[in-house]
Amino acid sequence: GNSVTQMEGPVTLSEEAFLTINCTYTATGYPSLFWYVQYPGEGLQLLLKATKADDKGSNKGFEATYRKETTSFHLEKGSVQVSDSAVYFCALPMIKAAGNKLTFGGGTRVLVKP
């Protein structure tokens, strides 16, 4: 079935540094791809998505490009802030996506220090 692998954390970096979180996927066809973010003590919320190959999703200064050649959807931000400290999850629909079921990566914890 469809699966996603993302880099393990924690990732620790200083404010204004460049952030990359790697995500690669295995899928049948070209499903939509998602990045979710979980701030401390909260549920997940959608950060961005891309619905087809070569699409770029963007939100809050974060970007990710759907690259079918490398089966990747890496998350990037050019200048992080302390408020970006969170856990980030890459996700895609399960192979039998009836009911919009998603499969998630293991999450990458990011800590931004002032």
Next chain:
Amino acid sequence: DAGITQSPRHKVTETGTPVTLRCHQTENHRYMYWYRQDPGHGLRLIHYSYGVKDTDKGEVSDGYSVSRSKTEDFLLTLESATSSQTSVYFCAISERQGSYNEQFFGPGTRLTVL
């Protein structure tokens, strides 16, 4: 923010006792999901519902049951809690069929089984 609440937000119980977690939505979305979140495992789907009285198993359904008697409520029951069910439980909702439709998450319930 999507109108999703979970109750209780925190619970401590003892092994062998029954536990019911409640998810309530005000969005009238068709699909509802229960996940558990554990370190190193990301989010794993327990059960989901695609309508009133229509439910199906996810990838880690053993030891859990669900019920959905009305659109807005989705209950997760641990018939006899075990320490391995100590986790953070998230409810999510989704509106329509289709792989491009994201899920919206509740704030989570932290369950500790002693």
